[in-house]
Amino acid sequence: MNAYEYYRALNPEISKKDYKTYIEKYKNSQDEKEDLKKFYNNMKGDMKGLLEHIIASENCDIPRFIEFFNNCFKDGSLKKNAKFDQTKEKIRLLPDEKVEAKAEKQKIKEAKANRAAAEQAKSGGSIADLEQMILAKRDNAFGGFLNYMENKYGGAENKKRKNL
Secondary structure, three states, X not given: OOHHHHHHHHOOOOOHHHHHHHHHHHOOOHHHHHHHHHHHHHOOOXXXXXXXXXXXXXXXXXXXXXXXXXXXXXXXXXXXXXXXXXXXXXXXXXXXHHHHHHHHHHHHHHHHHHHHHHHHHHOOOOHHHHHHHHHHHHHHHHHHHHHHHHHHHOHHHHHHHHHO
């Protein structure tokens, strides 16, 4: 067994389905609630980076998170501070991943098109261009041969004699 096989035996590859299943279980779970409380205590009530610190959070989760914190303040599991009230309306929103994904796909598509164009230019272009190059080379080769023979064996002098 090589090192990679050993690693994969210990750590199986994670699929999209595995990720989605985990996220479904995580949201509204006890683990998420503990993470929210840890965030609140570590940041001393500053909510600006909330979405960046809680796994799989989305912009639409903000009202749910604020409600969770308010319930914790009511039941006494968290102590409310002024920083919370100052920053709960200033939570940084996450960028729209769908827009980013489309932009990234467009960049990849353009890069592929540019590479293809560069390869085509490098290789001489299209099939029609290649055909023209082959025909031109053949004509030049044959014409070059005739010119060589005329020059070597006096083709130009023979033309003068015929004209006289």
